[in-house]
Amino acid sequence: MNESLFRLRDVTRRYGSRQVLSIDELEIRQGEILALVGPSGAGKSTLLRLLNFLEPPSQGTIEFLDEQIDPDRQPSLELRRRVTTVFQRPVLLRRSVYQNVRYGLQLRGQRDGAGQIDRVLEEVGLVDLAQAQARTLSGGEAQRVALARAMVLEPDVLLMDEPTANLDPYNVGLIERIVTRLNREAGTTTVLVTHNVFQARRLAHRVALLLEGRIVEVADVQAFFEQPSDPRTAAFVRGEMVY
Amino acid sequence: MSGIALALSTVIGIPLGAALGLTRFVGRRLVIAVMYTGMGFPPVVVGLFVYLMLSRSGPLGSLGLDAIPELFTPAAMVVAQTIIAFPLVAGFTMAAVMGVDPNLRLQVLGLGATAWQATWAILAEARTGVIVSVVAGFGGIISEVGAVMLVGGNIEHSTRVLTTAIVLETRKGNFELAIALGIILLSLSFFANLAMLRLQGSSLNE
Ligand SMILES: Nc1ncnc2c1ncn2[C@@H]1O[C@H](COP(=O)(O)OP(=O)(O)OP(=O)(O)O)[C@@H](O)[C@H]1O
């Protein structure tokens, strides 16, 4: 649980002249659930894109396992495929639910995933909708497809960008149980972006607060909420920070 | 022959349209401007251009290379038809892929797609529009008379196609034959489009 999986050093991300991320150091440990909290526009989604190697850092290095990624060196496809994301606003393919869940396996040339797909559909409660058009689903159903298409890949790292925002309590509970189970049983390292401090408290081992692109504090969940070392964390936990 | 021209237009037009729609490169605007011009270009002018290029004294024809088709051959007509149709295919393909949510590419990459797989996924998402682009190219080819007449010469059993035959028969006063040919042309076009509609499949109803 304490081995480091990701290590970011002096990582920045700029869009044009605007710097939206500046992380001196951040470690993500093998097998942990790290909650990433912070106000809107803090750079949470941007950080996840870097961790999924969808964008290179503007500066600095990201170590992942034995590979080092920097502005000039992109990760291998094999490495990239060990990480996947459940996006903040999932865009599903204009195909059936089943085909959406199968898609990532197809990309990897895997043809024998039927059992896996059925199991995942079962777990997210979409068996009855397997043949439905993905684009016709409700928000909660679409979010569960997005989770299913990521889960079926059995990634080493699952990045989740506010996976339960705008969902009803039933869907929130379902998704939270799955995140916990994947972490316990499959050892899936998870980075969970959430606006919900209660959710962070329920699920995470450690919590990181991101503010204006900078990591203010990373701490074990209990310490983060009960003895925050930074006054801004204390304010955030008390809900005083305006979004 | 029109089939070959359509196949060529598709093979050139779809990748070109996808590239224009999905990437940003220097000169992209210029290429798009040229393509738009090509989409609305009077086919006769294309015919004239191809005629001048390919004629024995023209810049290409005078090279005498085997790879360059001679005037008044089916190959010359394929060249003219392709030039007429491929901007249509490229233009509609570009519009179609640009209509796909840009986040889709990112998300598909996040699921482990290579750049090619992601491009393919976008074309598949835009399939309704991509097929429309081929239909438009087909329409451009099958309805065309002027260029084909100029470049092909309307030679019997060789470069005479349905449209040029209709022109000829009408001029000769053989209206029944001209009408019959017209009906054949219409039905050909109808059945070809029906076939493409089948390809589009259920995506039309979504
Ligand atoms: N591709 C981009 N081009 C330019 N600016 C961008 C881009 N992506 C993000 N930004 C900017 O970077 C900042 C951080 O955005 P990001 O989406 O990472 O925030 P966030 O913490 O996920 O916010 P939210 O909680 O609202 O989702 C924002 O100000 C945003 O406008």
Ligand SMILES: [Mg+2]
């Ligand atoms: Mg975000």
